[in-house]
Amino acid sequence: xxxxxxxxxxxxxxxxxxRLSCAVSGFTFRSYWMNWVRQTPGKGLEWVARIKQDGSGKxxxxxxxxxxxxxxxxxxxxxxxxxxxxxAEDTAVYYCAKEGSLGYWGQGTLxxxxx
Amino acid sequence: xxxMTQSPLSLPVSLGQPASISCRSxxxxxxxxxxxxxxWFQQRPGQSPRRLIYKVxxxxxxxxxxxxxxxxxxxxxxxxxxVEAEDVGVYYCMQAARLPLTFGGGTKVEI
Numbered sequence: 001x002x003x004x005x006x007x008x009x010x011x012x013x014x015x016x017x018x019r020l021s022c023a024v025s026g027f028t029f030r031s032y033w034m035n036w037v038r039q040t041p042g043k044g045l046e047w048v049a050r051i052k053q054d055g056s057g058k059x060x061x062x063x064x065x066x067x068x069x070x071x072x073x074x075x076x077x078x079x080x081x082x083x084x085x086x087x088a089e090d091t092a093v094y095y096c097a098k099e100g101s102l103g104y105w106g107q108g109t110l111x112x113x114x115x
Numbered sequence: 116x117x118x119m120t121q122s123p124l125s126l127p128v129s130l131g132q133p134a135s136i137s138c139r140s141x142x143x144x145x146x147x148x149x150x151x152x153x154x155w156f157q158q159r160p161g162q163s164p165r166r167l168i169y170k171v172x173x174x175x176x177x178x179x180x181x182x183x184x185x186x187x188x189x190x191x192x193x194x195x196x197x198v199e200a201e202d203v204g205v206y207y208c209m210q211a212a213r214l215p216l217t218f219g220g221g222t223k224v225e226i
């Protein structure tokens with residue numbers, strides 16, 4: 001059974017940092033692109049970043065470029081999102097999702113950026 | 116960015132009746148490899164999104180055959196042949212043909 005479990009969310013002040021993790025099981029992690037997607041009540045679903053199978057390719061939505069870094073550890077079946085210089089508008093539920101067309105999603109982790 | 120426009124915003128339906136959701140993209144979604152990367156997702160209340168359809172018309176494993184996807188180019192449709200109570204939720208289309216991946220605003224299906 002495919003499972004993706006996010007962790008690391010919480011309350012952080014504007015300008016602060018947070019690192020999200022996603023532990024996966026039930027599929028050959030190193031064979032798939034992986035993504036981060038976020039959801040807010042106001043803006044709906046927004047794709048954030050993706051990373052190639054071997055980590056050699058990374059893409060980001062413009063609003064997080066230079067602030068967020070996606071990475072993966074294929075030996076430990078885990079995906080990460082380092083979020084720096086956080087802003088109020090980054091407040092959202094963050095999901096990790098498997099493969100290019102987001103075939104499987106985790107349950108999400110809530111990130112709140114507020115003073 | 117490719118803008119995905121869904122209609123209607125809200126869709127009241129009766130049990131056992133058909134339902135249809137439209138999704139239009141601001142650009143053609145045929146990728147350089149010849150595939151059309153248009154997917155549909157269902158998000159039930161309190162749950163994560165779940166993919167139902169990928170590449171326009173391919174149902175994911177475990178998705179009931181009352182769900183079907185169709186369309187081409189810039190116009191796409193998700194149909195539910197006979198709505199059941201468990202189909203209540205918000206439905207999103209998404210394109211993965213061009214970066215950034217983008218979603219429609221969602222259609223709320225309610226009984």
